[in-house]
Amino acid sequence: MQGGNVILLSFIVAFILSMIPLPQILQTVRPEFVTIVLIYWCIAIPNRVGVGIGWIVGLVVDVSTDALLGQHALTLALIAYLAIKLHQRIRIFPIWQQALTILVLMMFQGTITLWIKGMLGDAPALSVFILPAFSTALFWPVAYLLMRQIRRYYQIN
């Protein structure tokens, strides 16, 4: 059970990145750093990071973005479930195919969020989910290579 601190730290860094103030235009295309980190750990060490962690991380995201409590908890738990379900396939994909898978996962997350927000009566425009989905997919190769280095360096498995 080594590297717990590194996993925690990676989530903290992801949270900070998702809170750093950006200009309005960049805000709308900011990748979902927390989701990327969660997906990576789910694929790399599915025996340690899974639905439970996804749910807890989601609750923290809910509070930090002042969303409905449970909204991100639900979507991230589902994402974690899918990532674990697909992890053996995703691992052997070339990196651009991984990015496409991430795109699909992000679209899925967007759909769930849209449903929840629609039920509350404040459904935003569709671009709200499509732009971050694409930027997250584009950011995936960088994040993947970086996090693989980190994982190998600290020998987390």
Next chain:
Amino acid sequence: MTLDHRTTHVNTLRSSIAVLVYPLQYLVNFPANVGDWASDSFTSRKTLREDNTTLRTQNLILTTQLQKLNFIEAENIHLRNLLESSKRVGERILIAELLSVDMDPYKQQVTINKGSVANDDIYSGQPFVDAKGVMGKLVHIEPFSSTALLITDPGHALPIQVNRNGLRAIAKGTGSQTRLEIPHLPNNADIKVGDLLVTSGLGCVFPVGYPAAIVVEINIDPSLPFAEVLAEPVAELDRSRDILLVWPGGKAKPNPANPCQMESSLKSENTTQIESLKKNNPAKEKKAP
């Protein structure tokens, strides 16, 4: 999720997670703090002197205006006494600072650095303003910070009146930081580009008389029942860092279910006023025949 939407039971859970999130927010805000501190510390003597002179002049002008204001306020209270209408309670304020932290980009929200630990009398629904005008109201009070909704959030509506003629309306947020829309105004409503919109105080959440927005665009389409009126908020929603929290009813907290009723001491005052009105009315009825 339903619990959070419908009730307030999960607020304690939210507050306890918020305690975990606060260090992160503080960390993200830290560079901005350092920047402020550095620009404060390393300003040249010349800038300070210039600032000092402009502030002195401004202060002189403002105090001169204040002399008249005292007189006008006294006159106003006197006239209101004559009319036997309710007195306006003095407002209490508290200075707070925005944390430079990004949240959901599709909601117009901000985080402020006041929480329930240090200031236990801030409350959910409390309005806040900056030096220019109304900014929004608090939605979640957490131990070390609070989140607030700006008046430009699509889910926010602000009761306003046109300062020129008292025409009442509602200003809804559009999601853009520079636009409010005023729906349901008939095509022949007396409203012009350049009109100042001030809060009307109806609904009792926002105090009366704070400037809110300036009308910038009016589109009248005869085929539509209502005019399309757009206004620009006067508060510097995207630039202000120092804000003022306002207690519209002085010390008392309003009742969350109905902000027009106060929870503590002022309640009795209001009821006595209503009773005195009731006493006055039968007297008039007696006189009438």
